Amino acid sequence: MRWLAYVLITAGILTMCYPKLKSYYYTNQENQLLKSWNHPPNEQAKDNYKKLNQVFTETEKPVNPSMRSPQPNRLLGTLEIKRIHLRLPILEGASLANLKIAAGHISGTSAIGENGNAAIAAHRSYTYGKQFNRLTEVKMGDFITIATKEKALTYRMFAKDIVKPTDLSVLHSKTNENIITLITCHPFKNPTHRYIVKAKLIKIVNQ
Template structure:
Protein backbone atom coordinates (compact mmCIF):
# COMPACT_ATOMS: atom_id res chain seq x y z
CA UNK A 1 0.00 0.00 0.00
CA UNK A 2 3.04 2.24 0.25
CA UNK A 3 2.93 2.90 -3.44
CA UNK A 4 -0.56 4.36 -3.04
CA UNK A 5 0.75 6.72 -0.37
CA UNK A 6 3.65 7.74 -2.59
CA UNK A 7 1.26 8.25 -5.50
CA UNK A 8 -0.96 10.46 -3.37
CA UNK A 9 2.04 12.50 -2.22
CA UNK A 10 3.27 12.86 -5.80
CA UNK A 11 -0.19 13.87 -6.93
CA UNK A 12 -0.32 16.48 -4.19
CA UNK A 13 3.07 17.89 -5.18
CA UNK A 14 2.05 18.07 -8.85
CA UNK A 15 -1.23 19.74 -7.90
CA UNK A 16 0.60 22.39 -5.86
CA UNK A 17 3.25 22.98 -8.49
CA UNK A 18 0.95 22.92 -11.50
CA UNK A 19 -0.13 26.60 -11.31
CA UNK A 20 3.49 27.71 -11.04
CA UNK A 21 4.53 25.49 -13.95
CA UNK A 22 1.70 26.83 -16.09
CA UNK A 23 2.59 30.39 -15.14
CA UNK A 24 6.24 29.75 -15.97
CA UNK A 25 5.27 28.25 -19.34
CA UNK A 26 3.06 31.15 -20.38
CA UNK A 27 5.54 33.73 -19.09
CA UNK A 28 8.19 32.21 -21.35
CA UNK A 29 5.74 32.24 -24.24
CA UNK A 30 4.93 35.89 -23.52
CA UNK A 31 8.59 36.87 -23.41
CA UNK A 32 9.23 34.98 -26.64
CA UNK A 33 6.45 36.91 -28.38
CA UNK A 34 7.75 40.21 -27.02
CA UNK A 35 11.24 39.42 -28.25
CA UNK A 36 9.90 38.62 -31.71
CA UNK A 37 8.14 41.99 -31.70
CA UNK A 38 10.89 44.18 -30.28
CA UNK A 39 13.85 45.13 -32.42
CA UNK A 40 17.07 45.22 -30.39
CA UNK A 41 19.69 47.67 -31.67
CA UNK A 42 22.17 46.44 -34.25
CA UNK A 43 25.82 45.97 -33.35
CA UNK A 44 26.68 49.01 -35.46
CA UNK A 45 24.09 51.12 -33.64
CA UNK A 46 25.42 50.02 -30.24
CA UNK A 47 28.99 50.78 -31.32
CA UNK A 48 28.01 54.22 -32.64
CA UNK A 49 26.04 55.02 -29.50
CA UNK A 50 28.92 54.07 -27.20
CA UNK A 51 31.24 56.37 -29.15
CA UNK A 52 28.94 59.30 -28.33
CA UNK A 53 30.41 59.47 -24.82
CA UNK A 54 33.58 61.45 -25.55
CA UNK A 55 31.85 63.30 -28.40
CA UNK A 56 29.00 64.72 -26.30
CA UNK A 57 31.00 65.40 -23.16
CA UNK A 58 33.80 67.52 -24.58
CA UNK A 59 34.62 70.36 -22.21
CA UNK A 60 33.83 73.97 -23.06
CA UNK A 61 37.54 74.72 -23.03
CA UNK A 62 38.13 72.45 -26.02
CA UNK A 63 39.74 74.48 -28.80
CA UNK A 64 40.90 71.83 -31.25
CA UNK A 65 39.98 72.68 -34.86
CA UNK A 66 37.51 70.60 -36.82
CA UNK A 67 39.51 67.97 -38.66
CA UNK A 68 37.05 67.49 -41.48
CA UNK A 69 33.82 69.35 -42.14
CA UNK A 70 30.93 67.29 -43.53
CA UNK A 71 30.35 68.02 -47.20
CA UNK A 72 27.10 69.76 -48.23
CA UNK A 73 26.12 66.77 -50.36
CA UNK A 74 26.42 64.50 -47.29
CA UNK A 75 23.43 66.19 -45.66
CA UNK A 76 20.42 63.98 -44.97
CA UNK A 77 18.12 66.94 -44.38
CA UNK A 78 17.19 69.52 -41.79
CA UNK A 79 15.59 69.30 -38.36
CA UNK A 80 13.27 72.02 -37.08
CA UNK A 81 11.63 72.55 -33.68
CA UNK A 82 9.60 75.76 -33.67
CA UNK A 83 9.12 75.93 -29.91
CA UNK A 84 12.84 76.52 -29.38
CA UNK A 85 13.45 78.32 -32.70
CA UNK A 86 15.79 75.57 -33.84
CA UNK A 87 16.73 74.62 -37.37
CA UNK A 88 19.90 72.69 -38.04
CA UNK A 89 21.35 70.33 -40.65
CA UNK A 90 21.43 66.56 -40.19
CA UNK A 91 24.36 64.55 -41.53
CA UNK A 92 25.14 60.86 -41.45
CA UNK A 93 27.27 59.78 -38.50
CA UNK A 94 27.51 61.23 -35.00
CA UNK A 95 31.25 61.81 -35.20
CA UNK A 96 33.23 64.51 -33.42
CA UNK A 97 33.66 66.59 -36.55
CA UNK A 98 30.04 66.19 -37.65
CA UNK A 99 28.56 67.21 -34.31
CA UNK A 100 30.60 70.39 -34.24
CA UNK A 101 28.53 71.79 -37.11
CA UNK A 102 25.35 69.67 -37.30
CA UNK A 103 23.17 66.99 -35.77
CA UNK A 104 24.34 63.49 -36.57
CA UNK A 105 22.24 60.46 -37.45
CA UNK A 106 23.58 57.59 -35.31
CA UNK A 107 24.86 55.05 -37.82
CA UNK A 108 23.24 51.65 -37.53
CA UNK A 109 19.89 52.96 -36.32
CA UNK A 110 16.89 53.05 -38.65
CA UNK A 111 17.06 55.43 -41.63
CA UNK A 112 15.18 58.66 -41.00
CA UNK A 113 11.57 58.32 -42.10
CA UNK A 114 11.68 54.53 -42.29
CA UNK A 115 10.11 51.99 -39.93
CA UNK A 116 11.99 51.71 -36.65
CA UNK A 117 13.90 54.11 -34.41
CA UNK A 118 16.17 56.71 -35.98
CA UNK A 119 18.55 58.19 -33.41
CA UNK A 120 19.88 61.73 -33.90
CA UNK A 121 22.51 63.27 -31.63
CA UNK A 122 23.70 66.85 -31.19
CA UNK A 123 25.73 68.93 -28.75
CA UNK A 124 24.33 70.83 -25.80
CA UNK A 125 27.22 72.91 -24.60
CA UNK A 126 29.04 76.23 -24.93
CA UNK A 127 31.59 74.74 -27.26
CA UNK A 128 30.13 74.31 -30.73
CA UNK A 129 26.99 76.29 -31.41
CA UNK A 130 23.62 75.97 -29.73
CA UNK A 131 22.28 72.81 -31.42
CA UNK A 132 20.33 71.04 -28.64
CA UNK A 133 21.01 73.60 -25.89
CA UNK A 134 17.26 74.21 -25.39
CA UNK A 135 16.05 70.65 -26.00
CA UNK A 136 14.79 70.41 -22.41
CA UNK A 137 12.22 73.12 -23.21
CA UNK A 138 10.44 70.95 -25.76
CA UNK A 139 7.12 69.67 -24.40
CA UNK A 140 5.02 66.58 -25.02
CA UNK A 141 2.86 67.19 -28.08
CA UNK A 142 5.28 69.63 -29.71
CA UNK A 143 6.01 69.08 -33.39
CA UNK A 144 9.45 68.22 -34.75
CA UNK A 145 9.90 68.50 -38.51
CA UNK A 146 12.53 66.80 -40.61
CA UNK A 147 12.83 67.73 -44.26
CA UNK A 148 14.82 65.66 -46.74
CA UNK A 149 15.24 66.21 -50.46
CA UNK A 150 12.15 64.13 -51.16
CA UNK A 151 9.82 64.48 -48.19
CA UNK A 152 8.71 66.43 -45.18
CA UNK A 153 8.31 64.33 -42.04
CA UNK A 154 6.30 65.67 -39.13
CA UNK A 155 6.77 64.07 -35.72
CA UNK A 156 4.99 64.68 -32.42
CA UNK A 157 6.95 64.46 -29.19
CA UNK A 158 5.69 61.58 -27.04
CA UNK A 159 8.27 61.24 -24.26
CA UNK A 160 11.41 62.61 -22.65
CA UNK A 161 13.73 61.13 -20.06
CA UNK A 162 17.21 61.21 -18.58
CA UNK A 163 19.28 58.04 -18.83
CA UNK A 164 22.76 56.83 -18.04
CA UNK A 165 25.19 56.65 -20.99
CA UNK A 166 25.18 52.85 -20.88
CA UNK A 167 21.39 52.60 -21.22
CA UNK A 168 20.81 51.08 -24.66
CA UNK A 169 17.04 50.93 -24.28
CA UNK A 170 16.79 54.29 -26.05
CA UNK A 171 17.81 52.54 -29.28
CA UNK A 172 15.12 49.84 -29.18
CA UNK A 173 12.17 49.91 -31.56
CA UNK A 174 9.07 47.88 -32.33
CA UNK A 175 7.40 46.62 -35.48
CA UNK A 176 5.20 49.14 -37.30
CA UNK A 177 6.82 51.93 -35.26
CA UNK A 178 8.31 55.02 -36.86
CA UNK A 179 10.03 57.25 -34.32
CA UNK A 180 13.04 59.49 -33.87
CA UNK A 181 15.14 59.67 -30.72
CA UNK A 182 16.98 62.93 -30.09
CA UNK A 183 20.05 62.52 -27.90
CA UNK A 184 22.22 65.05 -26.12
CA UNK A 185 24.25 65.34 -22.92
CA UNK A 186 22.84 66.20 -19.47
CA UNK A 187 23.15 68.28 -17.40
CA UNK A 188 24.27 71.31 -19.34
CA UNK A 189 27.48 71.63 -17.31
CA UNK A 190 29.62 68.64 -16.34
CA UNK A 191 27.32 66.11 -18.06
CA UNK A 192 27.02 62.64 -16.59
CA UNK A 193 23.82 61.46 -18.32
CA UNK A 194 21.96 61.68 -21.61
CA UNK A 195 18.83 63.69 -22.25
CA UNK A 196 16.43 61.86 -24.53
CA UNK A 197 13.43 63.09 -26.52
CA UNK A 198 11.26 60.65 -28.46
CA UNK A 199 8.83 61.66 -31.18
CA UNK A 200 6.44 59.65 -33.36
CA UNK A 201 5.82 60.21 -37.06
CA UNK A 202 2.30 61.59 -37.61
CA UNK A 203 2.48 62.93 -41.16
CA UNK A 204 4.57 62.41 -44.25
CA UNK A 205 4.45 64.76 -47.25
CA UNK A 206 6.20 64.12 -50.52
CA UNK A 207 7.97 67.14 -51.93
CA UNK A 208 7.32 67.42 -55.65
CA UNK A 209 9.42 70.54 -55.99
CA UNK A 210 11.61 72.87 -53.96
CA UNK A 211 8.63 75.10 -53.39
CA UNK A 212 6.42 72.34 -51.99
CA UNK A 213 6.22 72.58 -48.21
Protein backbone atom coordinates in the same frame (compact mmCIF):
# COMPACT_ATOMS: atom_id res chain seq x y z
CA MET B 1 -0.31 -1.71 -2.44
CA ARG B 2 2.13 0.81 -1.08
CA TRP B 3 3.22 1.66 -4.62
CA LEU B 4 -0.36 2.58 -5.46
CA ALA B 5 -0.43 5.02 -2.61
CA TYR B 6 2.78 6.63 -3.91
CA VAL B 7 1.27 6.88 -7.38
CA LEU B 8 -1.87 8.52 -6.04
CA ILE B 9 0.14 10.97 -3.91
CA THR B 10 2.35 11.87 -6.88
CA ALA B 11 -0.68 12.31 -9.09
CA GLY B 12 -2.26 14.57 -6.49
CA ILE B 13 0.87 16.70 -6.22
CA LEU B 14 1.09 17.04 -10.00
CA THR B 15 -2.58 17.96 -10.18
CA MET B 16 -2.07 20.73 -7.62
CA CYS B 17 1.08 21.97 -9.33
CA TYR B 18 -0.35 21.89 -12.86
CA PRO B 19 -1.97 25.36 -12.77
CA LYS B 20 1.29 26.91 -11.55
CA LEU B 21 3.36 25.04 -14.14
CA LYS B 22 0.93 26.08 -16.86
CA SER B 23 1.08 29.69 -15.70
CA TYR B 24 4.89 29.59 -15.64
CA TYR B 25 4.97 28.17 -19.17
CA TYR B 26 2.74 30.86 -20.62
CA THR B 27 4.52 33.60 -18.70
CA ASN B 28 7.79 32.41 -20.19
CA GLN B 29 6.27 32.41 -23.68
CA GLU B 30 4.93 35.90 -23.08
CA ASN B 31 8.35 37.16 -22.01
CA GLN B 32 9.94 35.64 -25.12
CA LEU B 33 7.44 37.50 -27.29
CA LEU B 34 8.17 40.73 -25.47
CA LYS B 35 11.89 40.24 -26.02
CA SER B 36 11.32 39.76 -29.74
CA TRP B 37 9.16 42.90 -29.78
CA ASN B 38 11.69 45.12 -28.02
CA HIS B 39 14.84 45.15 -30.14
CA PRO B 40 18.13 46.13 -28.51
CA PRO B 41 20.53 48.26 -30.57
CA ASN B 42 23.01 46.52 -32.86
CA GLU B 43 26.77 46.66 -32.29
CA GLN B 44 27.33 49.52 -34.74
CA ALA B 45 24.73 51.67 -33.00
CA LYS B 46 26.22 50.83 -29.59
CA ASP B 47 29.74 51.77 -30.70
CA ASN B 48 28.62 55.05 -32.27
CA TYR B 49 26.55 55.98 -29.22
CA LYS B 50 29.54 55.35 -26.94
CA LYS B 51 31.68 57.59 -29.16
CA LEU B 52 29.38 60.49 -28.22
CA ASN B 53 31.28 60.67 -24.93
CA GLN B 54 34.37 61.78 -26.82
CA VAL B 55 32.42 63.95 -29.26
CA PHE B 56 30.57 65.85 -26.54
CA THR B 57 33.69 66.46 -24.45
CA GLU B 58 36.04 67.54 -27.23
CA THR B 59 34.11 70.45 -28.68
CA GLU B 60 36.71 72.96 -27.53
CA LYS B 61 39.76 70.87 -28.44
CA PRO B 62 41.59 70.99 -31.78
CA VAL B 63 40.08 68.72 -34.38
CA ASN B 64 42.20 66.12 -36.12
CA PRO B 65 42.66 67.27 -39.76
CA SER B 66 41.20 64.01 -41.00
CA MET B 67 37.98 64.83 -39.09
CA ARG B 68 37.83 68.51 -39.92
CA SER B 69 35.40 68.54 -42.85
CA PRO B 70 32.00 66.84 -42.93
CA GLN B 71 30.83 65.30 -46.18
CA PRO B 72 28.10 67.41 -47.85
CA ASN B 73 26.79 64.36 -49.74
CA ARG B 74 25.87 62.85 -46.39
CA LEU B 75 23.19 65.49 -45.81
CA LEU B 76 19.98 63.64 -44.93
CA GLY B 77 17.64 66.57 -44.46
CA THR B 78 16.66 69.19 -41.93
CA LEU B 79 15.17 69.03 -38.44
CA GLU B 80 12.80 71.75 -37.27
CA ILE B 81 11.27 72.42 -33.85
CA LYS B 82 9.06 75.52 -33.89
CA ARG B 83 8.77 75.67 -30.10
CA ILE B 84 12.45 76.63 -29.84
CA HIS B 85 12.78 78.28 -33.28
CA LEU B 86 15.27 75.65 -34.40
CA ARG B 87 16.11 74.52 -37.91
CA LEU B 88 19.15 72.30 -38.16
CA PRO B 89 20.70 70.20 -40.95
CA ILE B 90 21.09 66.48 -40.32
CA LEU B 91 24.20 64.65 -41.49
CA GLU B 92 24.81 60.92 -41.51
CA GLY B 93 27.11 60.05 -38.62
CA ALA B 94 27.43 61.68 -35.20
CA SER B 95 31.12 62.49 -35.65
CA LEU B 96 33.00 65.40 -34.11
CA ALA B 97 33.20 67.17 -37.46
CA ASN B 98 29.50 66.69 -38.26
CA LEU B 99 28.24 67.82 -34.86
CA LYS B 100 30.18 71.08 -35.09
CA ILE B 101 27.80 72.28 -37.82
CA ALA B 102 24.77 69.98 -37.74
CA ALA B 103 22.85 67.24 -35.98
CA GLY B 104 24.13 63.74 -36.68
CA HIS B 105 22.12 60.60 -37.30
CA ILE B 106 23.74 57.82 -35.26
CA SER B 107 24.77 55.22 -37.83
CA GLY B 108 23.43 51.77 -37.01
CA THR B 109 20.10 53.04 -35.72
CA SER B 110 17.02 52.95 -37.94
CA ALA B 111 16.95 55.15 -41.00
CA ILE B 112 14.91 58.32 -40.58
CA GLY B 113 11.32 57.67 -41.63
CA GLU B 114 11.59 53.89 -41.42
CA ASN B 115 10.15 51.65 -38.71
CA GLY B 116 12.29 51.50 -35.60
CA ASN B 117 14.17 54.13 -33.63
CA ALA B 118 16.26 56.72 -35.47
CA ALA B 119 18.67 58.38 -33.03
CA ILE B 120 19.87 61.93 -33.73
CA ALA B 121 22.52 63.69 -31.65
CA ALA B 122 23.56 67.34 -31.47
CA HIS B 123 25.61 69.62 -29.23
CA ARG B 124 24.29 72.26 -26.88
CA SER B 125 25.90 75.34 -28.37
CA TYR B 126 26.87 78.39 -26.33
CA THR B 127 25.12 80.52 -28.97
CA TYR B 128 21.49 81.05 -27.97
CA GLY B 129 19.04 79.19 -30.17
CA LYS B 130 21.69 77.07 -31.84
CA GLN B 131 21.81 73.28 -32.07
CA PHE B 132 20.14 71.52 -29.11
CA ASN B 133 20.86 74.09 -26.39
CA ARG B 134 17.12 74.73 -25.92
CA LEU B 135 16.00 71.11 -26.27
CA THR B 136 14.93 71.05 -22.62
CA GLU B 137 12.25 73.65 -23.47
CA VAL B 138 10.42 71.29 -25.82
CA LYS B 139 7.16 70.13 -24.24
CA MET B 140 5.05 66.98 -24.43
CA GLY B 141 2.92 67.04 -27.57
CA ASP B 142 5.18 69.48 -29.43
CA PHE B 143 5.83 68.76 -33.09
CA ILE B 144 9.21 67.96 -34.57
CA THR B 145 9.52 68.03 -38.35
CA ILE B 146 12.16 66.36 -40.47
CA ALA B 147 12.29 67.24 -44.16
CA THR B 148 14.18 65.03 -46.62
CA LYS B 149 14.32 65.32 -50.41
CA GLU B 150 11.44 62.89 -50.68
CA LYS B 151 9.25 63.48 -47.62
CA ALA B 152 8.19 65.79 -44.83
CA LEU B 153 7.90 63.78 -41.61
CA THR B 154 6.01 65.14 -38.61
CA TYR B 155 6.67 63.68 -35.16
CA ARG B 156 4.98 64.38 -31.82
CA MET B 157 7.03 64.37 -28.62
CA PHE B 158 5.84 61.77 -26.12
CA ALA B 159 8.74 61.31 -23.69
CA LYS B 160 11.81 62.94 -22.20
CA ASP B 161 14.47 61.65 -19.85
CA ILE B 162 17.90 62.22 -18.36
CA VAL B 163 20.13 59.15 -18.51
CA LYS B 164 23.72 58.15 -17.92
CA PRO B 165 26.01 58.00 -20.98
CA THR B 166 26.19 54.22 -20.56
CA ASP B 167 22.41 53.76 -20.80
CA LEU B 168 21.85 52.12 -24.18
CA SER B 169 18.14 51.56 -23.58
CA VAL B 170 17.42 54.88 -25.31
CA LEU B 171 18.36 53.19 -28.59
CA HIS B 172 15.93 50.28 -28.22
CA SER B 173 13.23 49.98 -30.85
CA LYS B 174 9.95 48.12 -31.21
CA THR B 175 8.44 46.36 -34.20
CA ASN B 176 5.95 48.52 -36.10
CA GLU B 177 6.98 51.63 -34.15
CA ASN B 178 8.41 54.65 -35.94
CA ILE B 179 10.14 57.08 -33.57
CA ILE B 180 13.09 59.43 -33.35
CA THR B 181 15.30 59.90 -30.29
CA LEU B 182 17.03 63.27 -29.91
CA ILE B 183 20.18 63.17 -27.79
CA THR B 184 22.32 65.91 -26.29
CA CYS B 185 24.65 66.39 -23.33
CA HIS B 186 23.36 67.39 -19.88
CA PRO B 187 23.74 69.60 -17.95
CA PHE B 188 24.78 72.44 -20.22
CA LYS B 189 28.20 72.89 -18.60
CA ASN B 190 30.37 70.01 -17.41
CA PRO B 191 27.90 67.40 -18.69
CA THR B 192 27.68 64.07 -16.93
CA HIS B 193 24.44 62.74 -18.45
CA ARG B 194 22.39 62.72 -21.64
CA TYR B 195 19.14 64.61 -22.20
CA ILE B 196 16.73 62.55 -24.27
CA VAL B 197 13.62 63.52 -26.22
CA LYS B 198 11.49 60.91 -27.97
CA ALA B 199 8.86 61.61 -30.62
CA LYS B 200 6.53 59.37 -32.62
CA LEU B 201 5.81 59.72 -36.34
CA ILE B 202 2.25 60.93 -36.93
CA LYS B 203 2.28 62.26 -40.50
CA ILE B 204 4.15 61.78 -43.78
CA VAL B 205 3.81 64.12 -46.77
CA ASN B 206 5.57 63.27 -50.03
CA GLN B 207 7.54 66.21 -51.41
